[in-house]
Amino acid sequence: MLPTPFNESSLKHAVRWLRDGYLVAFPTETVYGLGADATNDEAVRAIYHTKGRPSNNPIIVHVADRVMAERYAIFDERAAHIADSLWCDALTLILPVRAGSVSPHILAGGKTIAVRAPKHDLAQALIRAFDGGIAAPSANRSGNISPTLAAHVLEEFAQHHGALRMILDGGHTHRGLESTVLDCTSEQLHILRAGSLDAAYIEAVTGHSCSFFAHDASSLLPSPGLLTSHYAPSCAVRLHATTLKHGEALLAFGAYDHMMGIEHACAVRNLSETGDLDEAAFHLYEWLRVLDHHRPSCIAVMPIPYDGVGKAINDRLQRASAPRTV
Ligand code: TXA
Ligand code: MG
Numbered sequence: 001m002l003p004t005p006f007n008e009s010s011l012k013h014a015v016r017w018l019r020d021g022y023l024v025a026f027p028t029e030t031v032y033g034l035g036a037d038a039t040n041d042e043a044v045r046a047i048y049h050t051k052g053r054p055s056n057n058p059i060i061v062h063v064a065d066r067v068m069a070e071r072y073a074i075f076d077e078r079a080a081h082i083a084d085s086l087w088c089d090a091l092t093l094i095l096p097v098r099a100g101s102v103s104p105h106i107l108a109g110g111k112t113i114a115v116r117a118p119k120h121d122l123a124q125a126l127i128r129a130f131d132g133g134i135a136a137p138s139a140n141r142s143g144n145i146s147p148t149l150a151a152h153v154l155e156e157f158a159q160h161h162g163a164l165r166m167i168l169d170g171g172h173t174h175r176g177l178e179s180t181v182l183d184c185t186s187e188q189l190h191i192l193r194a195g196s197l198d199a200a201y202i203e204a205v206t207g208h209s210c211s212f213f214a215h216d217a218s219s220l221l222p223s224p225g226l227l228t229s230h231y232a233p234s235c236a237v238r239l240h241a242t243t244l245k246h247g248e249a250l251l252a253f254g255a256y257d258h259m260m261g262i263e264h265a266c267a268v269r270n271l272s273e274t275g276d277l278d279e280a281a282f283h284l285y286e287w288l289r290v291l292d293h294h295r296p297s298c299i300a301v302m303p304i305p306y307d308g309v310g311k312a313i314n315d316r317l318q319r320a321s322a323p324r325t326v
Contacts (some may be wrong), residue, residue, distance in 0.1 A: 001161060001164070001167065003154060006168055011168075012129075013166060013266065014129075015130050017165045018035065021163075022046070022166075023152070023164040024036075024164040024167075026134075026170070027169075028120045028123045029118055029175050030177060030179050031285070031294070032138065032153050032167075033123075034051060034138070035135065036134065036136070038102045039101045039102055039132065039133070040103060041105060043259040044135055045105055047136075047137060047218070049162055050162030050163055050164055051141055052142045053137065056109065058110060059106045059135045060116050060135070060179075061113060061115040062123065063117050064127045065088065069133075070142045071098065072097065073093070074112055075096070079084060081206065081208045081261035087116075087117040090119065090180060091182060092182065094182065095112060097111060098113075102133065106135050109219050112183075112185055120174070122170040138178060139157075139167075140153075141157070144156060145232065146178060147241040148173045148282075149172055150170070164309055169310075172286075176285060176286070177284065177313065177316065179196060180197040186322075188210075189208055191211070191213065192213050193315075195312050198309055198312070201308075231316045231319050234319065237298065237299045237301065237317065239318065240301070241301055244261035245264060248296050248297055249268070249300070250265045250268045250269075251288070253270070253304070255273075256302060270283075277310045280310075281309045281312070301321075304317070
């Protein structure tokens with residue numbers, strides 16, 4: 001199953017696979033998604049099975065716009081204003097679910113639903129041609145690095161493609177990091193997952209303040225994708241590196257020639273030579289995969305500022321470096 005170029009014929013095929021209850025991987029502006037008909041129990045179960053995803057981790061439903069989102073989620077005035085101000089873009093809203101509108105497996109036992117309208121022509125064309133919500137987590141095996149190229153999706157599922165029938169190729173995703181997940185179900189807006197849209201931008205555009213959800217270990221996890229090792233290459237990852245050891249690969253940010261031990265590096269990739277955080281987000285997952293392929297003892301990552309999307313980059317790198325649970 002090689003990635004298929006996008007055209008009228010492949011779009012028609014993709015819609016047919018979705019209607020028949022199979023999975024289709026497709027590009028969005030953030031990362032590639034592993035899509036299924038959000039109303040089809042079997043198809044949604046196949047997402048969990050194909051990804052190896054724990055059944056307590058709910059799935060985002062992708063819609064064309066707010067009108068379509070209202071089929072599945074209940075918007076109050078504030079949520080409608082946020083969607084109208086920021087969609088289509090890399091923002092996922094957590095809202096009360098419209099009872100019975102989607103397969104219960106999407107909700108993983110909860111009463112809320114995650115909806116997002118992607119800013120990507122191909123994703124939009126697919127959703128509109130399908131004329132319904134497409135459930136899609138990132139198109140990687142659970143715990144692995146999210147895919148930013150169709151070739152990454154193929155790499156993830158080459159051994160175990162389950163119900164996946166088609167990978168629509170849209171080239172490199174534009175942003176490279178997942179959407180920001182914003183919980184709109186309580187008075188205070190909470191960011192459950194840092195992502196491509198940073199908090200200050202969301203606040204400035206919507207006029208609502210948002211705080212990061214502070215997880216208390218004794219409470220139920222609001223967004224299960226938040227904890228444990230995640231977004232991880234197969235080798236170890238070491239953060240805030242200022243020197244290099246023998247056999248390590250370097251994930252650089254800015255100038256690195258001066259780095260002590262640089263001659264020991266088995267491979268180097270630079271997230272951004274000029275220190276541009278958007279460019280770093282674009283390259284992050286691809287460079288982690290490339291460096292991992294060199295089989296280094298460890299990927300050493302230079303410090304990355306916590307400004308803007310740098311917060312989400314650091315969040316992903318922290319999870320990539322966390323002790324592995326599997
Ligand atoms: O950019 C993205 O968001 C990509 C593209 C494909 O859209 N999708 C993505 O999906 O990253 P996934 O499944 O890898 O991550 C979705 C996150 C998970 O952390 C999940 O726990 C959380 O959203 N989530 C989904 N439904 C939720 C809900 N009802 N309440 C709280 N968190 C939810
Ligand atoms: Mg994911």
